[in-house]
Amino acid sequence: MDIKIVKAEQLPEQIETLAKLARKEGYDLIDKLIEEYHTGKNCFSHENEYLALAYDGDKLVACGGLNQQWGDHVVEARIGRVRRCYVHPKYRQHGVGKQLLAFLEQLARPHYSALCLHTDTKLAASFYQKQNYVFVENHPNYNYFKYLIS
Template sequence: MEQFELRQIKNLLDINCTELIMESKKEGFRFLKRLINDYKNGTNTFNKPGEFLYGVFNKKGLLIAIGGINKDSFSTNKQIGRLRRFYVSKDYRRKGVGRSLVTRILKDASEHYEIIVLYTDTEHANKFYTSLGFIKDNSVLKSTHYLNL
C-alpha cells in the first residue's frame, strides 16, 4: 500500500496544485481554480479561527487530495462549518485518502462547530459523504448534506 502524508496547508501558494487543478477541470469541476483565485485575492485563505485547509501528498510529494473547512458564510449560526473545496485525484479514490482527509477535518472542526454542511451535485460524492455519516438534506441554505458533530 502506498504511503500518504496528510498535513495542514499553511500557505497554499507554496504548494504545486497544477496537476490536481488540471485533472479536476477535465472532470468538469472548477472549484479548485476558484480555491487558488480566492486564496490569491484574500477572499478565502482558511486562516480564521476554526478554519483549516489540508492536503494529502503521495510519496513523491505531489498533492493528491485537498479539502478545507470554513465557518458557513451562508448562515448566521456560528456553530455551522462548511466543508469546502474537497477533491481527491482519480487515481487515489477508493483507497482511503478521502476518508482520512474528511476524518481529520472533522476532528479539528469538532472543536469549533456543532454542525458541518456541504454542497455537492454528484452521485459519487453523495454516496461518499453518506458513507461517512452525513445526511442528505438541503434544509441549510446552499447545502445538500449535513453532519451533527
C-alpha cells in the first residue's frame, strides 16, 4: 500500500465517497466538513490551517484537518485543533490514520505548541491514545490533548 498524503487546495469530488461511507457508519463528520467548506465556515484557510488528503494511487482513502483552536472568542495560545479526520474502513489498521496524523502534526509543529481534538467514539479515542493524546476531562471544547515537541 503506497499512501500519498497531500495538502488540499480544495475539496476533491471523491470526498462524497468518504461521506457516504461515514454516513453508513453513523458518522456525520464528513457531511459537516463538506457543508462548512461550501458555506465558508471552515475552509482550513486561516493562517496555519490545513486540510490533508490521503490517496492510494488516485483513490481518496482518508482526510483530516488542522485549525486554530478558538476559546472564548480568541485563539488559544499556540494550540491547534485536529478536525474531521476519517479513514476509509478498508484502510484502517494499515497505518493510514497514523501517517495522516503524523503529517498534520508535522505541519503544526512550527506554529503550535500543542494539539487538541474532540471525539466521542471508542475506536477513535483508542487510536488517539496510541498516538500519545491524553484524555482531558471537563474541557468545554475538546477531550484529547497532546503537547508537540519540536
